[in-house]
Amino acid sequence: MKKSLENRIGAGYSFLAPAIIFYSIFFLFPVIFSLLVSFKKWNMLIPFTKAPFIGWKNFLDLLKDELFLMSLRNTLLYALLTVSITLTISLFYAIMINKAKFSVFWRFIYFAPVVTPQVAIATIWGYLYNPNNGLLNAILRFFGFKGLNWLTDPSTALFSIILTAIWAGIGGSMLIFTASLKNIPQEYYDAAKIDGATGFKEFWYITLPLLKPTLLFLSATGLIGAWQVFDLPYMLGRNAPAKSVMTVSWYTYETAFQYLRMGRASAGAFLLFVVIFVITLIVLWIFRKGGIKGYE
Amino acid sequence: MNRNVKNLLWETFRYSIIIFGAFWMILPFFWLFSASLMTPQELLAFPPKFLPAEPQWKNYIEVVKKIPILMYYKNSLIVAISVTLSVLLTSSLAGYSFAKLKFPGREAFFRFVLSTMMFPVFIFLIPVYYLMKLFGWLNNYLSLITPFMVSGYGIFLMRQFILTIPNELLDSARIDGANELKIYLKIIIPLLKPALATLAILTFIGQWNSFLWPLIVTSSSQHLMTLPVGISRLSLAFSTTETQHLILTALVLQVIPTVALFLFLQRYYIKGFVLSGFGEV
Numbered sequence: 001m002k003k004s005l006e007n008r009i010g011a012g013y014s015f016l017a018p019a020i021i022f023y024s025i026f027f028l029f030p031v032i033f034s035l036l037v038s039f040k041k042w043n044m045l046i047p048f049t050k051a052p053f054i055g056w057k058n059f060l061d062l063l064k065d066e067l068f069l070m071s072l073r074n075t076l077l078y079a080l081l082t083v084s085i086t087l088t089i090s091l092f093y094a095i096m097i098n099k100a101k102f103s104v105f106w107r108f109i110y111f112a113p114v115v116t117p118q119v120a121i122a123t124i125w126g127y128l129y130n131p132n133n134g135l136l137n138a139i140l141r142f143f144g145f146k147g148l149n150w151l152t153d154p155s156t157a158l159f160s161i162i163l164t165a166i167w168a169g170i171g172g173s174m175l176i177f178t179a180s181l182k183n184i185p186q187e188y189y190d191a192a193k194i195d196g197a198t199g200f201k202e203f204w205y206i207t208l209p210l211l212k213p214t215l216l217f218l219s220a221t222g223l224i225g226a227w228q229v230f231d232l233p234y235m236l237g238r239n240a241p242a243k244s245v246m247t248v249s250w251y252t253y254e255t256a257f258q259y260l261r262m263g264r265a266s267a268g269a270f271l272l273f274v275v276i277f278v279i280t281l282i283v284l285w286i287f288r289k290g291g292i293k294g295y296e
Numbered sequence: 297m298n299r300n301v302k303n304l305l306w307e308t309f310r311y312s313i314i315i316f317g318a319f320w321m322i323l324p325f326f327w328l329f330s331a332s333l334m335t336p337q338e339l340l341a342f343p344p345k346f347l348p349a350e351p352q353w354k355n356y357i358e359v360v361k362k363i364p365i366l367m368y369y370k371n372s373l374i375v376a377i378s379v380t381l382s383v384l385l386t387s388s389l390a391g392y393s394f395a396k397l398k399f400p401g402r403e404a405f406f407r408f409v410l411s412t413m414m415f416p417v418f419i420f421l422i423p424v425y426y427l428m429k430l431f432g433w434l435n436n437y438l439s440l441i442t443p444f445m446v447s448g449y450g451i452f453l454m455r456q457f458i459l460t461i462p463n464e465l466l467d468s469a470r471i472d473g474a475n476e477l478k479i480y481l482k483i484i485i486p487l488l489k490p491a492l493a494t495l496a497i498l499t500f501i502g503q504w505n506s507f508l509w510p511l512i513v514t515s516s517s518q519h520l521m522t523l524p525v526g527i528s529r530l531s532l533a534f535s536t537t538e539t540q541h542l543i544l545t546a547l548v549l550q551v552i553p554t555v556a557l558f559l560f561l562q563r564y565y566i567k568g569f570v571l572s573g574f575g576e577v
Binding site: 179 | 310325
Protein backbone atom coordinates (compact mmCIF):
# COMPACT_ATOMS: atom_id res chain seq x y z
CA MET A 1 0.00 0.00 0.00
CA LYS A 2 2.76 2.38 0.96
CA LYS A 3 4.50 1.62 -2.32
CA SER A 4 1.53 2.72 -4.40
CA LEU A 5 1.35 6.03 -2.53
CA GLU A 6 5.02 6.67 -3.21
CA ASN A 7 4.48 5.83 -6.83
CA ARG A 8 1.79 8.42 -7.06
CA ILE A 9 3.98 11.10 -5.58
CA GLY A 10 6.55 10.27 -8.23
CA ALA A 11 3.94 10.24 -11.00
CA GLY A 12 2.36 13.41 -9.66
CA TYR A 13 5.58 15.36 -9.93
CA SER A 14 6.75 13.83 -13.17
CA PHE A 15 3.44 14.58 -14.91
CA LEU A 16 3.80 18.13 -13.69
CA ALA A 17 7.45 18.38 -14.70
CA PRO A 18 6.83 20.07 -18.07
CA ALA A 19 4.62 22.68 -16.39
CA ILE A 20 7.09 23.24 -13.55
CA ILE A 21 9.99 23.75 -15.95
CA PHE A 22 7.87 25.98 -18.16
CA TYR A 23 6.66 28.19 -15.31
CA SER A 24 10.19 28.58 -13.95
CA ILE A 25 11.53 29.77 -17.31
CA PHE A 26 8.55 31.63 -18.73
CA PHE A 27 6.85 32.91 -15.59
CA LEU A 28 9.01 33.18 -12.48
CA PHE A 29 12.14 34.35 -14.26
CA PRO A 30 10.32 36.98 -16.37
CA VAL A 31 8.37 38.45 -13.44
CA ILE A 32 11.50 38.86 -11.30
CA PHE A 33 13.65 39.99 -14.21
CA SER A 34 11.03 42.48 -15.33
CA LEU A 35 10.82 43.97 -11.85
CA LEU A 36 14.63 44.36 -11.79
CA VAL A 37 14.64 45.97 -15.23
CA SER A 38 12.10 48.56 -14.13
CA PHE A 39 14.71 49.99 -11.73
CA LYS A 40 17.45 50.11 -14.36
CA LYS A 41 18.39 52.12 -17.40
CA TRP A 42 18.84 49.46 -20.04
CA ASN A 43 18.59 49.22 -23.83
CA MET A 44 19.17 45.45 -24.24
CA LEU A 45 22.23 46.19 -26.36
CA ILE A 46 24.60 46.17 -23.39
CA PRO A 47 24.76 43.20 -20.97
CA PHE A 48 22.06 43.42 -18.30
CA THR A 49 24.57 43.37 -15.44
CA LYS A 50 26.27 46.51 -16.76
CA ALA A 51 23.02 48.51 -16.87
CA PRO A 52 23.00 51.26 -14.22
CA PHE A 53 20.53 51.08 -11.34
CA ILE A 54 18.45 54.28 -11.23
CA GLY A 55 15.92 53.60 -8.47
CA TRP A 56 12.38 54.87 -8.95
CA LYS A 57 13.33 57.21 -11.79
CA ASN A 58 11.58 55.12 -14.47
CA PHE A 59 8.30 55.27 -12.57
CA LEU A 60 8.64 59.01 -11.91
CA ASP A 61 9.53 59.68 -15.55
CA LEU A 62 6.46 57.74 -16.63
CA LEU A 63 4.15 59.82 -14.48
CA LYS A 64 5.70 62.96 -15.94
CA ASP A 65 5.41 61.72 -19.54
CA GLU A 66 2.36 63.31 -21.13
CA LEU A 67 2.12 60.56 -23.72
CA PHE A 68 1.89 57.95 -20.98
CA LEU A 69 -0.75 59.93 -19.08
CA MET A 70 -2.74 60.30 -22.29
CA SER A 71 -2.42 56.58 -22.93
CA LEU A 72 -3.77 55.92 -19.41
CA ARG A 73 -6.72 58.21 -20.05
CA ASN A 74 -7.40 56.61 -23.45
CA THR A 75 -7.20 53.08 -22.07
CA LEU A 76 -9.52 53.94 -19.17
CA LEU A 77 -12.05 55.50 -21.54
CA TYR A 78 -11.70 52.60 -23.97
CA ALA A 79 -12.15 49.98 -21.23
CA LEU A 80 -15.17 51.62 -19.60
CA LEU A 81 -17.03 52.45 -22.80
CA THR A 82 -16.25 49.21 -24.65
CA VAL A 83 -17.20 46.95 -21.75
CA SER A 84 -20.36 48.78 -20.69
CA ILE A 85 -21.75 49.20 -24.20
CA THR A 86 -20.78 45.70 -25.33
CA LEU A 87 -22.44 44.15 -22.28
CA THR A 88 -25.62 46.18 -22.69
CA ILE A 89 -26.02 45.36 -26.37
CA SER A 90 -25.07 41.71 -25.99
CA LEU A 91 -27.48 41.18 -23.08
CA PHE A 92 -30.24 42.76 -25.14
CA TYR A 93 -29.47 40.55 -28.11
CA ALA A 94 -29.02 37.43 -26.00
CA ILE A 95 -32.59 37.92 -24.72
CA MET A 96 -33.87 38.61 -28.25
CA ILE A 97 -32.23 35.53 -29.73
CA ASN A 98 -32.97 33.21 -26.80
CA LYS A 99 -35.75 30.85 -27.97
CA ALA A 100 -35.89 32.55 -31.38
CA LYS A 101 -36.09 30.43 -34.52
CA PHE A 102 -32.76 29.56 -36.22
CA SER A 103 -30.89 30.53 -33.05
CA VAL A 104 -27.82 28.49 -34.09
CA PHE A 105 -27.66 30.45 -37.34
CA TRP A 106 -27.93 33.84 -35.57
CA ARG A 107 -25.37 32.77 -33.02
CA PHE A 108 -22.93 31.88 -35.78
CA ILE A 109 -23.34 35.27 -37.46
CA TYR A 110 -22.95 37.29 -34.26
CA PHE A 111 -20.04 35.17 -33.08
CA ALA A 112 -18.01 35.13 -36.32
CA PRO A 113 -15.95 38.26 -35.43
CA VAL A 114 -14.79 36.61 -32.20
CA VAL A 115 -12.87 33.93 -34.12
CA THR A 116 -11.67 36.38 -36.80
CA PRO A 117 -8.11 37.72 -36.40
CA GLN A 118 -8.18 41.22 -34.87
CA VAL A 119 -5.65 42.31 -37.48
CA ALA A 120 -8.10 41.35 -40.21
CA ILE A 121 -10.97 43.11 -38.43
CA ALA A 122 -8.88 46.27 -38.07
CA THR A 123 -7.87 46.23 -41.73
CA ILE A 124 -11.45 45.74 -42.95
CA TRP A 125 -12.75 48.53 -40.70
CA GLY A 126 -9.86 50.75 -41.81
CA TYR A 127 -11.34 50.59 -45.32
CA LEU A 128 -14.92 51.04 -44.09
CA TYR A 129 -13.85 54.18 -42.16
CA ASN A 130 -12.11 55.75 -45.17
CA PRO A 131 -13.45 59.34 -45.27
CA ASN A 132 -13.60 59.53 -49.09
CA ASN A 133 -14.70 56.18 -50.41
CA GLY A 134 -15.43 54.22 -47.26
CA LEU A 135 -18.75 52.46 -46.96
CA LEU A 136 -19.73 54.08 -43.65
CA ASN A 137 -19.53 57.63 -44.99
CA ALA A 138 -21.40 56.51 -48.10
CA ILE A 139 -24.21 55.29 -45.83
CA LEU A 140 -24.15 58.53 -43.80
CA ARG A 141 -24.32 60.61 -46.98
CA PHE A 142 -27.15 58.46 -48.31
CA PHE A 143 -29.22 59.44 -45.28
CA GLY A 144 -28.31 63.09 -45.74
CA PHE A 145 -25.63 63.39 -43.05
CA LYS A 146 -22.11 64.71 -43.47
CA GLY A 147 -19.31 62.18 -43.65
CA LEU A 148 -16.91 61.88 -40.70
CA ASN A 149 -13.13 61.76 -40.55
CA TRP A 150 -13.46 58.64 -38.42
CA LEU A 151 -9.84 57.78 -37.75
CA THR A 152 -8.01 61.00 -38.55
CA ASP A 153 -10.00 63.42 -36.39
CA PRO A 154 -8.62 63.32 -32.81
CA SER A 155 -12.11 63.84 -31.38
CA THR A 156 -13.57 60.74 -33.09
CA ALA A 157 -10.57 58.42 -33.57
CA LEU A 158 -10.78 56.70 -30.19
CA PHE A 159 -14.55 56.30 -30.50
CA SER A 160 -14.17 54.72 -33.93
CA ILE A 161 -11.80 52.15 -32.43
CA ILE A 162 -14.28 51.56 -29.60
CA LEU A 163 -17.07 51.06 -32.15
CA THR A 164 -15.03 48.39 -33.94
CA ALA A 165 -14.18 46.73 -30.61
CA ILE A 166 -17.87 46.60 -29.69
CA TRP A 167 -18.74 45.09 -33.07
CA ALA A 168 -16.05 42.47 -32.57
CA GLY A 169 -16.94 41.67 -28.96
CA ILE A 170 -20.73 41.40 -28.89
CA GLY A 171 -20.85 37.75 -29.97
CA GLY A 172 -18.58 36.58 -27.16
CA SER A 173 -20.50 37.97 -24.20
CA MET A 174 -23.78 37.20 -25.96
CA LEU A 175 -22.82 33.53 -25.97
CA ILE A 176 -22.09 33.54 -22.24
CA PHE A 177 -25.35 35.40 -21.51
CA THR A 178 -27.27 32.88 -23.64
CA ALA A 179 -25.79 30.01 -21.64
CA SER A 180 -26.80 31.67 -18.35
CA LEU A 181 -30.29 32.46 -19.64
CA LYS A 182 -30.77 28.76 -20.39
CA ASN A 183 -29.94 28.00 -16.74
CA ILE A 184 -32.82 30.07 -15.39
CA PRO A 185 -35.67 27.67 -14.56
CA GLN A 186 -38.79 28.22 -16.65
CA GLU A 187 -40.93 27.90 -13.48
CA TYR A 188 -39.80 31.36 -12.36
CA TYR A 189 -41.32 32.90 -15.47
CA ASP A 190 -44.44 30.75 -15.23
CA ALA A 191 -44.95 31.88 -11.65
CA ALA A 192 -44.41 35.50 -12.67
CA LYS A 193 -47.00 35.13 -15.46
CA ILE A 194 -49.58 33.96 -12.93
CA ASP A 195 -48.81 37.04 -10.85
CA GLY A 196 -49.41 39.11 -13.98
CA ALA A 197 -45.83 40.27 -14.64
CA THR A 198 -45.20 41.76 -18.08
CA GLY A 199 -42.12 41.45 -20.30
CA PHE A 200 -40.13 44.29 -18.79
CA LYS A 201 -41.01 43.41 -15.20
CA GLU A 202 -39.96 39.83 -15.91
CA PHE A 203 -36.61 41.12 -17.09
CA TRP A 204 -36.12 43.52 -14.17
CA TYR A 205 -37.21 41.23 -11.32
CA ILE A 206 -36.20 37.77 -12.57
CA THR A 207 -33.72 37.80 -15.44
CA LEU A 208 -31.43 40.61 -14.36
CA PRO A 209 -30.95 39.57 -10.69
CA LEU A 210 -30.26 35.99 -11.76
CA LEU A 211 -27.75 37.13 -14.36
CA LYS A 212 -25.84 39.24 -11.84
CA PRO A 213 -22.94 36.77 -11.36
CA THR A 214 -22.53 36.45 -15.14
CA LEU A 215 -22.70 40.19 -15.55
CA LEU A 216 -20.03 40.73 -12.90
CA PHE A 217 -17.81 38.06 -14.33
CA LEU A 218 -18.05 39.45 -17.85
CA SER A 219 -17.35 42.97 -16.59
CA ALA A 220 -14.24 41.74 -14.79
CA THR A 221 -12.81 39.71 -17.67
CA GLY A 222 -13.87 42.42 -20.10
CA LEU A 223 -12.10 45.17 -18.15
CA ILE A 224 -8.98 43.06 -17.66
CA GLY A 225 -8.86 42.30 -21.38
CA ALA A 226 -9.65 45.87 -22.42
CA TRP A 227 -6.79 47.25 -20.33
CA GLN A 228 -4.42 45.16 -22.41
CA VAL A 229 -5.89 46.02 -25.81
CA PHE A 230 -3.22 46.26 -28.48
CA ASP A 231 -4.16 44.98 -31.94
CA LEU A 232 -7.05 47.33 -32.72
CA PRO A 233 -5.53 50.66 -31.60
CA TYR A 234 -2.16 49.72 -33.08
CA MET A 235 -3.69 48.91 -36.46
CA LEU A 236 -6.41 51.58 -36.60
CA GLY A 237 -4.72 54.40 -34.69
CA ARG A 238 -1.84 54.84 -37.12
CA ASN A 239 -3.24 57.91 -38.84
CA ALA A 240 -4.67 59.65 -35.82
CA PRO A 241 -2.71 62.87 -35.26
CA ALA A 242 -0.10 63.10 -32.49
CA LYS A 243 -0.66 59.56 -31.28
CA SER A 244 -3.97 60.69 -29.82
CA VAL A 245 -5.25 57.10 -29.51
CA MET A 246 -2.16 55.67 -27.85
CA THR A 247 -3.03 53.00 -25.28
CA VAL A 248 -0.91 51.75 -22.37
CA SER A 249 -0.06 48.50 -24.14
CA TRP A 250 0.94 50.26 -27.35
CA TYR A 251 3.03 52.73 -25.31
CA THR A 252 4.80 49.83 -23.57
CA TYR A 253 5.46 48.06 -26.86
CA GLU A 254 6.78 51.17 -28.54
CA THR A 255 8.93 52.24 -25.58
CA ALA A 256 10.53 48.81 -25.41
CA PHE A 257 10.90 47.69 -28.98
CA GLN A 258 11.20 50.94 -30.89
CA TYR A 259 12.95 53.29 -28.45
CA LEU A 260 14.72 50.45 -26.59
CA ARG A 261 13.91 51.97 -23.19
CA MET A 262 13.51 48.66 -21.41
CA GLY A 263 13.45 50.18 -17.91
CA ARG A 264 10.67 52.61 -18.57
CA ALA A 265 8.65 50.03 -20.54
CA SER A 266 8.91 47.53 -17.67
CA ALA A 267 7.79 50.20 -15.23
CA GLY A 268 4.77 50.84 -17.49
CA ALA A 269 3.99 47.12 -17.62
CA PHE A 270 4.06 46.93 -13.85
CA LEU A 271 1.74 49.90 -13.45
CA LEU A 272 -0.59 48.10 -15.89
CA PHE A 273 -0.36 45.02 -13.72
CA VAL A 274 -1.26 47.01 -10.60
CA VAL A 275 -4.35 48.40 -12.34
CA ILE A 276 -5.45 44.92 -13.42
CA PHE A 277 -4.75 43.54 -9.96
CA VAL A 278 -6.87 46.26 -8.34
CA ILE A 279 -9.74 45.61 -10.78
CA THR A 280 -9.59 41.91 -9.93
CA LEU A 281 -9.63 42.64 -6.20
CA ILE A 282 -12.58 45.00 -6.51
CA VAL A 283 -14.53 42.41 -8.47
CA LEU A 284 -13.70 39.65 -5.98
CA TRP A 285 -14.84 41.98 -3.20
CA ILE A 286 -18.14 42.67 -4.98
CA PHE A 287 -18.61 38.92 -5.47
CA ARG A 288 -18.12 38.27 -1.76
CA LYS A 289 -20.50 41.11 -0.91
CA GLY A 290 -23.36 39.14 -2.41
CA GLY A 291 -22.91 38.96 -6.14
CA ILE A 292 -22.77 35.18 -5.96
CA LYS A 293 -25.83 35.01 -3.74
CA GLY A 294 -27.91 36.02 -6.73
CA TYR A 295 -27.68 32.41 -7.84
CA GLU A 296 -28.81 30.83 -4.60
CA MET B 297 -57.54 38.25 -30.19
CA ASN B 298 -55.93 41.24 -28.57
CA ARG B 299 -53.31 38.94 -27.15
CA ASN B 300 -52.54 37.49 -30.57
CA VAL B 301 -52.08 40.91 -32.12
CA LYS B 302 -49.76 41.89 -29.28
CA ASN B 303 -47.81 38.68 -29.74
CA LEU B 304 -47.52 39.21 -33.48
CA LEU B 305 -46.29 42.77 -32.96
CA TRP B 306 -43.70 41.58 -30.44
CA GLU B 307 -42.44 38.83 -32.73
CA THR B 308 -42.18 41.26 -35.66
CA PHE B 309 -40.25 43.69 -33.48
CA ARG B 310 -37.99 40.92 -32.21
CA TYR B 311 -37.07 39.53 -35.62
CA SER B 312 -36.53 43.00 -37.11
CA ILE B 313 -34.07 43.71 -34.30
CA ILE B 314 -32.30 40.38 -34.84
CA ILE B 315 -32.08 40.89 -38.60
CA PHE B 316 -30.95 44.51 -38.19
CA GLY B 317 -28.08 43.36 -35.96
CA ALA B 318 -27.20 40.47 -38.24
CA PHE B 319 -27.04 42.86 -41.18
CA TRP B 320 -24.35 44.94 -39.45
CA MET B 321 -22.47 41.84 -38.35
CA ILE B 322 -22.35 40.45 -41.90
CA LEU B 323 -21.76 43.73 -43.75
CA PRO B 324 -17.96 43.99 -43.13
CA PHE B 325 -17.44 40.34 -44.09
CA PHE B 326 -19.57 40.65 -47.18
CA TRP B 327 -17.81 43.84 -48.20
CA LEU B 328 -14.42 42.19 -47.65
CA PHE B 329 -15.31 39.30 -49.92
CA SER B 330 -16.78 41.56 -52.56
CA ALA B 331 -13.83 43.98 -52.44
CA SER B 332 -11.36 41.11 -52.70
CA LEU B 333 -12.71 40.60 -56.22
CA MET B 334 -12.45 44.24 -57.34
CA THR B 335 -9.92 45.92 -59.60
CA PRO B 336 -7.65 48.55 -57.99
CA GLN B 337 -9.70 51.28 -59.74
CA GLU B 338 -12.98 49.95 -58.39
CA LEU B 339 -11.57 49.82 -54.88
CA LEU B 340 -10.70 53.54 -55.04
CA ALA B 341 -13.83 54.61 -56.91
CA PHE B 342 -16.01 57.44 -55.65
CA PRO B 343 -18.80 56.92 -54.70
CA PRO B 344 -17.67 53.55 -53.37
CA LYS B 345 -18.74 50.43 -55.20
CA PHE B 346 -20.43 47.68 -53.28
CA LEU B 347 -20.01 44.97 -55.92
CA PRO B 348 -17.33 44.52 -58.60
CA ALA B 349 -18.57 45.01 -62.17
CA GLU B 350 -16.90 41.75 -63.01
CA PRO B 351 -15.42 39.55 -60.24
CA GLN B 352 -11.64 39.50 -60.58
CA TRP B 353 -10.99 35.91 -59.57
CA LYS B 354 -7.47 36.36 -60.87
CA ASN B 355 -6.77 38.42 -57.72
CA TYR B 356 -6.49 35.13 -55.89
CA ILE B 357 -3.79 33.93 -58.28
CA GLU B 358 -2.03 37.28 -58.25
CA VAL B 359 -1.95 37.40 -54.44
CA VAL B 360 0.03 34.16 -54.31
CA LYS B 361 2.49 35.50 -56.87
CA LYS B 362 3.05 39.00 -55.49
CA ILE B 363 2.75 38.49 -51.73
CA PRO B 364 4.66 35.75 -49.85
CA ILE B 365 1.34 34.58 -48.49
CA LEU B 366 2.18 30.89 -48.82
CA MET B 367 5.18 31.42 -46.57
CA TYR B 368 3.00 33.25 -44.02
CA TYR B 369 0.52 30.38 -44.22
CA LYS B 370 3.23 27.81 -43.67
CA ASN B 371 4.63 29.72 -40.68
CA SER B 372 1.20 30.24 -39.11
CA LEU B 373 0.39 26.55 -39.55
CA ILE B 374 3.69 25.33 -38.09
CA VAL B 375 3.37 27.60 -35.05
CA ALA B 376 -0.33 27.00 -34.41
CA ILE B 377 -0.08 23.20 -34.79
CA SER B 378 3.07 22.88 -32.64
CA VAL B 379 1.63 25.03 -29.85
CA THR B 380 -1.70 23.16 -29.96
CA LEU B 381 -0.08 19.71 -29.73
CA SER B 382 2.17 20.85 -26.91
CA VAL B 383 -0.68 22.44 -24.96
CA LEU B 384 -2.79 19.28 -25.32
CA LEU B 385 0.02 17.13 -23.95
CA THR B 386 1.15 19.37 -21.09
CA SER B 387 -2.39 20.33 -20.03
CA SER B 388 -3.69 16.77 -19.93
CA LEU B 389 -0.62 15.54 -18.00
CA ALA B 390 -0.80 18.37 -15.47
CA GLY B 391 -4.60 18.16 -15.34
CA TYR B 392 -4.44 14.45 -14.48
CA SER B 393 -1.83 15.12 -11.84
CA PHE B 394 -3.91 17.89 -10.22
CA ALA B 395 -7.20 16.00 -10.44
CA LYS B 396 -6.31 12.45 -9.49
CA LEU B 397 -2.84 12.14 -7.95
CA LYS B 398 -2.10 13.08 -4.35
CA PHE B 399 1.24 14.66 -3.49
CA PRO B 400 2.46 17.43 -1.18
CA GLY B 401 2.13 20.96 -2.54
CA ARG B 402 -0.59 20.04 -5.02
CA GLU B 403 -3.16 22.64 -3.97
CA ALA B 404 -0.59 25.40 -3.64
CA PHE B 405 0.82 24.74 -7.09
CA PHE B 406 -2.64 24.59 -8.62
CA ARG B 407 -3.49 27.97 -7.10
CA PHE B 408 -0.20 29.27 -8.48
CA VAL B 409 -1.15 28.08 -11.99
CA LEU B 410 -4.50 29.87 -11.73
CA SER B 411 -2.86 33.07 -10.55
CA THR B 412 -0.46 33.14 -13.52
CA MET B 413 -3.46 33.84 -15.74
CA MET B 414 -3.93 37.20 -14.06
CA PHE B 415 -0.60 38.64 -15.17
CA PRO B 416 -0.77 40.93 -18.19
CA VAL B 417 1.22 39.80 -21.19
CA PHE B 418 3.20 43.05 -21.16
CA ILE B 419 5.25 42.03 -18.15
CA PHE B 420 6.64 39.11 -20.15
CA LEU B 421 7.55 40.76 -23.45
CA ILE B 422 10.96 42.14 -22.51
CA PRO B 423 12.26 39.24 -20.36
CA VAL B 424 11.10 36.53 -22.76
CA TYR B 425 12.49 38.41 -25.75
CA TYR B 426 15.77 38.68 -23.86
CA LEU B 427 15.72 34.94 -23.12
CA MET B 428 15.09 34.12 -26.78
CA LYS B 429 18.02 36.35 -27.71
CA LEU B 430 20.26 34.62 -25.14
CA PHE B 431 19.20 31.17 -26.36
CA GLY B 432 19.84 32.28 -29.95
CA TRP B 433 16.30 31.32 -30.97
CA LEU B 434 15.18 34.62 -32.47
CA ASN B 435 15.69 33.39 -36.02
CA ASN B 436 13.83 30.12 -35.69
CA TYR B 437 10.39 28.80 -34.82
CA LEU B 438 11.31 28.03 -31.22
CA SER B 439 10.93 31.71 -30.32
CA LEU B 440 7.34 31.65 -31.56
CA ILE B 441 6.42 28.29 -30.05
CA THR B 442 8.17 27.77 -26.70
CA PRO B 443 6.61 30.70 -24.76
CA PHE B 444 3.15 29.17 -25.34
CA MET B 445 3.81 25.47 -24.76
CA VAL B 446 1.98 25.38 -21.42
CA SER B 447 -1.35 27.08 -20.82
CA GLY B 448 -2.81 27.84 -17.41
CA TYR B 449 -6.28 27.85 -18.88
CA GLY B 450 -5.62 24.49 -20.58
CA ILE B 451 -4.47 22.91 -17.30
CA PHE B 452 -7.54 24.28 -15.52
CA LEU B 453 -9.88 23.00 -18.24
CA MET B 454 -8.34 19.50 -18.28
CA ARG B 455 -8.42 19.27 -14.48
CA GLN B 456 -12.12 20.13 -14.43
CA PHE B 457 -12.90 17.42 -16.99
CA ILE B 458 -10.70 14.77 -15.37
CA LEU B 459 -12.32 15.42 -11.96
CA THR B 460 -15.56 14.02 -13.42
CA ILE B 461 -13.92 10.66 -14.21
CA PRO B 462 -14.82 8.20 -11.38
CA ASN B 463 -11.93 7.13 -9.13
CA GLU B 464 -13.16 3.50 -9.13
CA LEU B 465 -12.19 3.24 -12.79
CA LEU B 466 -8.61 4.24 -12.03
CA ASP B 467 -8.38 2.11 -8.87
CA SER B 468 -9.49 -1.05 -10.62
CA ALA B 469 -6.83 -0.46 -13.27
CA ARG B 470 -4.25 -0.01 -10.50
CA ILE B 471 -5.30 -3.32 -8.93
CA ASP B 472 -4.77 -4.94 -12.34
CA GLY B 473 -1.20 -3.65 -12.13
CA ALA B 474 -1.38 -0.63 -14.44
CA ASN B 475 1.03 2.19 -13.60
CA GLU B 476 0.03 5.87 -13.76
CA LEU B 477 1.45 6.38 -17.24
CA LYS B 478 -0.61 3.48 -18.56
CA ILE B 479 -3.73 4.81 -16.84
CA TYR B 480 -3.10 8.21 -18.40
CA LEU B 481 -2.66 6.73 -21.87
CA LYS B 482 -5.29 3.98 -21.80
CA ILE B 483 -8.07 5.44 -19.63
CA ILE B 484 -7.74 9.20 -19.27
CA ILE B 485 -6.86 10.14 -22.86
CA PRO B 486 -9.69 8.14 -24.52
CA LEU B 487 -12.26 9.58 -22.09
CA LEU B 488 -10.85 13.06 -22.56
CA LYS B 489 -11.26 13.23 -26.33
CA PRO B 490 -14.15 15.75 -26.44
CA ALA B 491 -12.35 17.98 -23.92
CA LEU B 492 -9.13 17.71 -25.92
CA ALA B 493 -11.02 18.71 -29.06
CA THR B 494 -12.35 21.77 -27.24
CA LEU B 495 -8.91 22.80 -26.01
CA ALA B 496 -7.34 22.09 -29.41
CA ILE B 497 -9.68 24.34 -31.35
CA LEU B 498 -9.47 27.16 -28.76
CA THR B 499 -5.66 27.02 -28.78
CA PHE B 500 -5.36 26.73 -32.54
CA ILE B 501 -7.61 29.71 -33.23
CA GLY B 502 -5.89 31.75 -30.52
CA GLN B 503 -2.48 31.08 -32.04
CA TRP B 504 -3.65 31.57 -35.63
CA ASN B 505 -4.90 35.03 -34.68
CA SER B 506 -2.03 35.94 -32.36
CA PHE B 507 -0.35 39.20 -33.32
CA LEU B 508 1.74 40.97 -30.67
CA TRP B 509 4.39 38.32 -29.93
CA PRO B 510 5.01 37.34 -33.57
CA LEU B 511 5.20 41.06 -34.40
CA ILE B 512 8.01 41.52 -31.88
CA VAL B 513 9.91 38.33 -32.63
CA THR B 514 9.78 38.48 -36.42
CA SER B 515 10.81 42.13 -36.70
CA SER B 516 14.36 40.92 -37.24
CA SER B 517 13.58 37.70 -39.11
CA GLN B 518 11.06 38.19 -41.91
CA HIS B 519 11.15 34.54 -42.97
CA LEU B 520 9.27 33.66 -39.76
CA MET B 521 6.39 36.07 -40.28
CA THR B 522 2.95 34.66 -39.61
CA LEU B 523 -0.19 35.71 -41.46
CA PRO B 524 -1.32 38.49 -39.07
CA VAL B 525 2.14 40.08 -39.00
CA GLY B 526 2.69 39.74 -42.74
CA ILE B 527 -0.68 41.21 -43.59
CA SER B 528 -0.40 44.04 -41.07
CA ARG B 529 2.92 45.03 -42.62
CA LEU B 530 1.40 45.06 -46.08
CA SER B 531 -1.56 47.14 -45.04
CA LEU B 532 0.57 49.62 -43.13
CA ALA B 533 3.07 50.04 -45.97
CA PHE B 534 1.17 52.40 -48.24
CA SER B 535 4.05 52.79 -50.68
CA THR B 536 3.44 49.46 -52.38
CA THR B 537 0.43 50.49 -54.45
CA GLU B 538 0.70 47.53 -56.78
CA THR B 539 -0.23 45.18 -53.93
CA GLN B 540 -2.77 47.41 -52.15
CA HIS B 541 -5.81 45.82 -53.78
CA LEU B 542 -4.42 42.36 -53.00
CA ILE B 543 -4.42 42.92 -49.23
CA LEU B 544 -8.15 42.28 -49.09
CA THR B 545 -7.72 39.12 -51.11
CA ALA B 546 -5.03 38.02 -48.67
CA LEU B 547 -7.35 38.86 -45.78
CA VAL B 548 -10.06 36.56 -47.12
CA LEU B 549 -7.51 33.76 -47.18
CA GLN B 550 -6.51 34.59 -43.62
CA VAL B 551 -10.06 34.70 -42.28
CA ILE B 552 -11.38 31.56 -43.98
CA PRO B 553 -9.55 28.89 -41.91
CA THR B 554 -10.69 30.11 -38.47
CA VAL B 555 -14.24 30.89 -39.50
CA ALA B 556 -14.50 27.52 -41.27
CA LEU B 557 -13.01 25.71 -38.28
CA PHE B 558 -15.52 27.47 -36.05
CA LEU B 559 -18.40 26.67 -38.40
CA PHE B 560 -17.65 22.94 -38.43
CA LEU B 561 -16.53 22.52 -34.83
CA GLN B 562 -18.89 25.09 -33.28
CA ARG B 563 -20.05 22.67 -30.62
CA TYR B 564 -16.55 22.09 -29.22
CA TYR B 565 -15.47 25.68 -29.48
CA ILE B 566 -18.53 27.05 -27.73
CA LYS B 567 -18.19 24.52 -24.93
CA GLY B 568 -14.68 25.72 -24.17
CA PHE B 569 -15.61 29.35 -24.60
CA VAL B 570 -18.56 29.12 -22.21
CA LEU B 571 -16.50 27.12 -19.70
CA SER B 572 -13.87 29.83 -19.74
CA GLY B 573 -16.66 32.20 -18.83
CA PHE B 574 -17.87 30.17 -15.88
CA GLY B 575 -14.71 28.49 -14.76
CA GLU B 576 -13.71 30.87 -12.05
CA VAL B 577 -17.12 32.01 -10.83
